[in-house]
Amino acid sequence: MAVRGIEAYHRPPDVATAWELVQAGAEHVRLLAGGSDLAVACPPEVTTLVDLQAVGLRGIAVGADGALTIGAMTTFTDLLHHPEVTTHAGGVLADLLGQFGSMLHRNSATIGGHLARARMSDVVPVLLALDAAVTVHTGSAQTIPLADYLDRSREPHVLTEVRLPALPSGAAAAFVRFTRAAFDHSLVNGCAFVATDDGPGSPVGTARIVVGEAGALGRRVPAAEDVLHGRSLDADAIDAAVAATRDSVTVRERGAAGSDYRRHLAGVAVSRCLATVLARLAGAGAEVGDDARADGTGGAA
Amino acid sequence: MRIEVELNGGPLAIEADPGETLLEVLRRTGSVSVKDGCSRGDCGSCAVLLDGQAVTACMLFAVQADGHRITTTEGLADGEGLHPVQRALLDAGGVQCGFCTPGVMMAALDLLDRDPDPSEHDIRVALAGNLCRCTGYVKIVDGVRDAAALLREGDDG
């Protein structure tokens, strides 16, 4: 539906010009970064749209060490069709991108636009588990951890890049979501990243466990991470991580489903992610079949 | 403000309010194959090809399309001859009420452009954002599969 009150549209050629427009317009400005929720519902104070499509932020760079630098205007379809993206960390981004939105959305939604407006998100848990950082431009560029970016109140800025660091050897991650239908928002989602000291069977060096639920962004679950550190990832370790998750995860008291159910699902999410991680570590990049891949609720196989 | 696009192969200049969606502007200027089923990106009825990729026109401001190439269902048939995707969907029984059909065809064309021989699952993945309440999707999937075969055989309508 047409948004009333929008008077101006700009398509700046570079980030610096975009930033000037953001500064000049203050709360009356919104950035456009692909297909837009703004076209569906726009705050009444907005009078000016600044479209980032021409600032040159679309593309994926792969570092020699495997680190990924993703321009903020890169669409989810771009990511889905990029081989280094879909094999990163054992295929966790393929887990995500295959289920994220619909093709129609993946074609127009960008990673930067998504993070800048993220509420409930399937993307955030994966990026947090992969220790992502984002680069924001506020006159000058600075790179900050994604968790900090999501936590802090939103001062005007232009998000320009998402960086995924290189992975140590012996690391893998997995993502699951629980939804009613295949094309749906998640009720609960989760992502687990595990780096072992020396391959399968060796002690866990780094573990990042993230759980998200409807109406909230994903959050790390430190208690679950702590029980994994220093021990071998096996069935007992997974059970311990699940128990720690259910004991410590924060779920809202109200929502689309009962909080006890969401707490239970958080545990299932961690369990399934870690099981897949284990398989991926063991297979060292070998194929993980659909049956072995953790699957969300709903949706045909 | 004035925007210029390439619509179905020809140039088009349109006056659009910067707050208007691409869906509204396309319908207002006669591309009424582009349907409004939910106004918020849930149903896929308003899908168009933007530079060859299927997107929901209700979630774009028309001004974002300035300078780009747009294809709608109006641009598929060549005179009297139906495009293979039109013919295949129709003959497979993939059209019931027909309201979702234009959006479905846009998603199908995007898919077939990337993958000329998709599996049933590939087709279902590509159409996951196109809601149909009439068919149960079986015959839509068949139609897209048949369209792929026609296109592979070089049938251009």
Added chain:
Amino acid sequence: MAESMTGKFEVVGHNERRVDGTALVTGKPVFVDDAPPPPRMLHLALLTSPHAHARIRAIDTSRAEALDGVALVLTHENTPTTRYTTAGQGYPEPSPHDARMFDTKVRFVGDRVAAVAADSVALAREAATLIEVDYEVLEPVLSIDAALGDGAPVVHDQGCDDAWDAEHNIAAYSEAVAGDVETALAAAEVTVDVTVETHYGQHVPIEPHAARAELDPHGRLVITSSTQVPFHARRIVASVLDLPVHRIRVIKPRLGGGFGVKQEVLIEDLVALTTLRTGRPSSLVYTREQELVSARTRHPMRVRVRLGADRDGTLTAIDLDVLSNTGAYGTHSLTVMSNAGSKTLPLYNTAPDVRFVGRALYTNLPVGGAYRGYGATQGQFGMEVAIDQLAERLGMDALELRTRNHIRTGGTSPIFKELGEGREGVEQVITSCELPRCIEVGAERIGWAEKRGARRRDGSWVHGIGMSIHMQGSGIPMIDMGAASIKLNDDGSVNLAIGATDLGTGSDTVLGQIAAEVLGIPLEKVLVISSDTDLTPFDVGAYASSTTYVSGTAVQRAAEDVAGQIRAVAAAILRVDPSELTLGHERAATEDGRSVSLAEVALRSLYGVDQHQIAATASAVLDTSPPPFLASFAEVAVDVETGAIRIVDWVTAADCGTAIHPRLAEGQVEGALANGIGYALTEDLAIDATGRARATDLGRYKIAGTLDLPRLQTILVDSYEPTGPMGAKSIAEIGINAPMPCIANAVYDATGVLLTETPFTAERVWRALQAAGVR
């Protein structure tokens, strides 16, 4: 088994290209809102109630009216007060007349408060937000139990016509009794007692309701509407606005899906009155939120089924008790509730003692209406789950129990006469029933014998298999009427004018095929015009699975009349007796090969000798309503860790008599199943404790998409209905009745947990599994 007749037909039984197909796939402007807006067209926006139950103390529209570009604001203060029902049923409508265009009271969240007509949609919506309403909020009735409670608030306390007992919130009541159920149940060797409860679902046509009105040059009001019932819409609008019927013309162009919700006259009155008041064309298109909340829904029901049987598995008694929630208005309250019995009980006609009791209750919740399945969906859910439970108690295969008790060709049921459409029904004997074959081929295809009870486990997913059997009707006997007119043109083509309403099913094509078959011409020579109250003869419209059977019979009769006239002219040309001629390949021919073309016949009749227009009009009202039958089989997997249900495989075998267009018929089954599966698993208006629906968009109201369904397998078994046109009966509704019981029975097979409350969300299933200790 009926002899296959399809091979005898040239056009019927073939997958002809649809008569409207090219227009649809090329995106031509064929839907209501596609037509170029006429100059000065006004756009309407609605203000709806934020309260479930409130009285309007005062309403101030001055700020809205002051806005530049606002032409009119309609409220209860300046609109007619006629009481009517929005239910687009035959005259007199068997629904209580309990609604006004605008009332001084609002009865559900989403009820009409005001309408604004302005130069643009955005302006009209903005103006609607400027209307100030002073509400006296009243205690709402938010469940059927609350409606029945002592001292419950009265939803219709301002008088309404034809409700059963408005003082006690009872919109409708009906009962039907054969024999003595209580005695039979007490004497039964085995009994079961199952209660199921269904929730609020909505039809979700992808095209929301849309209507336009304008005055033609002669001052007549022309309404173009996405309606399933153009003739009822004309009659009801005339009545509400106190206009003579002859001042109104209603046209239905292509329709973007209806499923029953467009059998309701919800917006035509608003555009009509706006255009009459302003002299300007006007338009209203529901938002998706209005479609979901303010339009009509499936009546939620609590259905209690008690069965009695002998040890050998012969049913002795069936008692069906239905409490239906009709919401704020009683639209279809009596008939949907009655249908829960009349389309459920005859299926098992071995039981001599049968009883049905139904009550429909007013609440301050969204309004029930006609919805594909029409009560059979709810009633058959209870029955088919109860049958499986009875089978378990008997230690008998559920398929075997059904086979032992279901109705067959030549069979009847007292319920046909006892329980009609808002009045006494009509005695019927089944003249075609291929249900045994449906069960046989469906069971074979799904692998019933191997999979039932096997509980295959794959990780946390446990597989189960379920079945259910179903019936519906084909029109309403002795009530539904359809008519058709056919005239022959110079070139041997015909115009077929039908009041019947193609709501996206392809019925224009199906009816055209029947005419083409009789006249011996290809379908492209049948020019179909439908659903225009000025140009086409009367038809009740698209509901009650009537179109192919009732309207199709009218088409067949009209075509036979025209065929006779063609033979008469051809006989004069060929100097033979008309009885020696047969029609085919666009010619009338003798057995020895002499023939004339239909074009020659037409030219002679129009320009030559004994000039006259070859044409006929015929009507059909049938004294029977042959049920289609269907057997459905589902394999599901239940994730015992999360409660999620995944549909693995689905096989449906259906008996619809002759399938006039097999591919369209299969599409009806598949679409109905998809709709029913969505309703069973994920669709829910999610009404909160204040009566407000939380699912106000298609992100939250989740209908099935491509990845939520397996490849549905449909088998149309050979069948021939002797009373139907070319052997046909209905197919459009029946499939939607299968998913709830089929899935519930499959989940029971997988887990031993009986799901009786819908939708079967993962959370609900998980809780049931937890309670039963299933891991």
